[in-house]
Amino acid sequence: MKSRKGKRIYLIVGIIGILMLLNIFLIKQYGRKIEENQRIINTTQRVVINAEELVQTLHLLDVGIRGYVISDKIVMYQSPFDSATFRKNQALEYLKTTLSRQNYPLATFSSLRDTVDSYFNFVSKIALQLHENNLRKAESMIAEDRGYPVWLMAKDFSNSVTVFEQQIEQKAYEEFEKAIDTSYWLQIILFILTLPTLIYAAVYSVKSISLSNKLRKSEYDKAKILENQNETLDRLVRKRTDEILAQNEEIRAQNEEISSQNDIIMQHNEEMGNQQLLIEEKNKELTTQNEILNNAKATIEKQQKLLELRNEELSEEVARQNEDLQQTNIELVDQINKLEQFGYIVSHNLRAPTARLLGLGNLIVQTSGDEREKIVGLMIQSSKELHEVIDDVGSILLVQRPGSKTLERVDLRESSQKVQRILKHEIDMTEAEITEEWGKESVIHSLPLYVESILYNLISNAIKYHRNNKRPTIRINSYSVEDKIIIEVKDNGMGIDLEKYGEKLFGLYKRFHLHVEGKGLGLYLVKSQVEALGGKIKVESQIGKGTKFSIYLHK
Incomplete structure (x- = not known):
């Protein structure tokens, strides 16, 4: 009960503290609000003053020009004009900034500003006419009386701004009074909430003091009772101590008898200890033998697992070698087929120039003079054709599997630039446009x-087989997919009918545009070299639109 009342007091004090902090916070907030509204009121008053200032500058300007007309002294005009200009600019700048912040419609203000600036310029022109002694011109300009409409416009604007600012000022006064009233009510509410709490705390304090006095008296009475009880207890303890001492004498005699019996028991225990040592030694020998047996068993199991793993590795190695043999057989059959085709093509291509050489050799024996020279020329041409066939055979035979050569670091960007330098003459002749877009990984390990x-071969074909009425455009780009890099060469040339020539596209000495000079060897070499590097080639083409070759190579 006492603890509960104490907690209640702490709770009351905590509530009072929280209310005090809340009061301080709200007073600060309303203080800021009052300051803000006071600032708004001051701003409205200043805006009204500046609007009136604008009207007064017009009066000042009229006074200056009329003083100049009357006195014919420039100082009578220049000083009022400069003062009016300064006050006008200062008033307009302040009005623009403040009215914009107050969301006043600036269209009216902008119109007034332009009109006032125009009138100032007009007055400057009058002064200039007076300065140049053009009195008639100056009088006619003064007679236009442009100042009055400007003054009326400025006056209307001043009245409008005054009404607008009065509304803002009225609202600010209302907010100001509202903040003060709220602060007063807050103090009243806080007083109403705090007063019962303080009264309760005072009553509880009086009760606590009274209860404390009663508790102090009760503690004194308890101390007297405990003192009497302690005296009685001391007498009983002394009596009981005497009895215990007598009993201790009896126990000591019994202990001596027990001690002699313990000596006998200890002798028996020593004999049993010796026997226990013998048993432990036997157990140690058995444990050692068990450990040796367990180690031997573990060694056998480990060797058994190693044998099983080795058998699995051998099985996998045999399976892998079988797969390699099967793949090698497939490649060997493919190479045999290619060699058969290659032998047929080579024999066919060699037969024609060889036959012509034999025939021309027989003819040269039977002819003389000009005919003989003509036949010699034909024999030279046939020899060149034979030489080209032999060069082609050499190029084809150079295409080997990359396993027989050492792979090197190849920068695709540099390789492309090197090829373009070799083909510079063809590129310049056809005005070919080549764009390159290499991916982040433009370096591979290859030949x-x-x-x-x-x-x-791909770039030279794109240039060679371009459309006559179209400038060659060649786009080269690359990107990576997993462990492959894809190189794309796309042109806007003649295109190839893939439905008709798709299966023959990469054949040896296959040509599909006979009106263009060529041997039909380039695409065969491209495919052979790509496959020799372990890659593949894809082609997309449309007649009259162009062709795109995609080369897939290992990184």
Whole structure:
């Protein structure tokens, strides 16, 4: 009960503290609000003064020009004009900034500002006419009396701003009074809430003091009772101590008898201890033997697992070698087929120039003079054709699997630039436009000669087979997909009918545009070199639109 009342007092004090803090916070907030409204009131008054100031500058300007007319002294005009200009600019700048912040419609203000500036310029022109002694012109300009409409406009604007600012000022006064009233009510509410709490705390304090006095008297009475009880207890303890001492004498005699019996028991325990040591030694020997057996068992199990793993590895190795053999057999059959085709093509291509050489050799024996020279020329042409066939055979035979060559670091960007330098004459002749967009990974490990040959054949074909009425446009780009890099070469040339020539596209000596000079060897070399590098090639083409080759190579 006492603890509960104490907690209640702490709770009351805490509530009072919170209310005090809330009061301080709200007083500060309303103080800021009062200051803000006071600032708004001051601003409205200043705006009204500046609007009136604008009207007065017009009066000052009229006074200056009329003083100049009367006295014919420039100082009678210049000083009022400069003062009016300064006051006008200062008033307009302040009005623009403040009215914009107060959301006043600035269209009216802008119109007034332009009119006032125009009137000032007009007055300057009158002064200039007076200065140049053009009195008649100046009098006619003064007679127009442009100042009065401007003054009326400024006066209307001043009245409008005064009404607008009075509304803002009225609202600010209302907010000001509202903040003060709210602060008063807050103090009253806080007093009403705090007064019962303080009264309760005072009553509880009086009760606590009275209760404390009663508790102090009760503690004194308890102390007297405890003192009497302690004296009685001391007498009983002394009596009981004497009895215990007598009993201790009896126990000591019994202990001596027990001690002699313990000596006998200890002798028996020593004999049993010796026997226990013998048993422990036997147990240690058995434990050692068990450990040796367990180690031997673990070694056997470990060797058994190693044998099983080795058998699995051997099985996997045999399976892998079988797969390699199967793949090698497939590649060997493919190479045999290619060699058969290659042998047929080579024999066919060699037969024609060889036959012509034999025939021309027989003819040269039977002819003389000009005919003989003509036949010699034909024999030279056939020899060149034979030489080209032999060069082509050499180029084809150079295409080998990359396993027989060391892979090197190849920068695709540099390889492309090198090929373009080689083809510079063809590029300049056709005005070909080549754009490149290499991906982040433009470096691979491959055979540089193969990569350059692939790019050379694709770019040279794109230039060679362009449309006559179209400027060649070639786009080269690359990007990565997993462990592959894809190189794309796209042109806007003649295109290829893939439905008709798709299966023959990469064949040896296959040509599809006979009106353009060529041998039909480039695409065959490209495909052979790509496959020799372990890659693949894809083609997309439309007649009259262009062709795109996609080369897939290992990084």
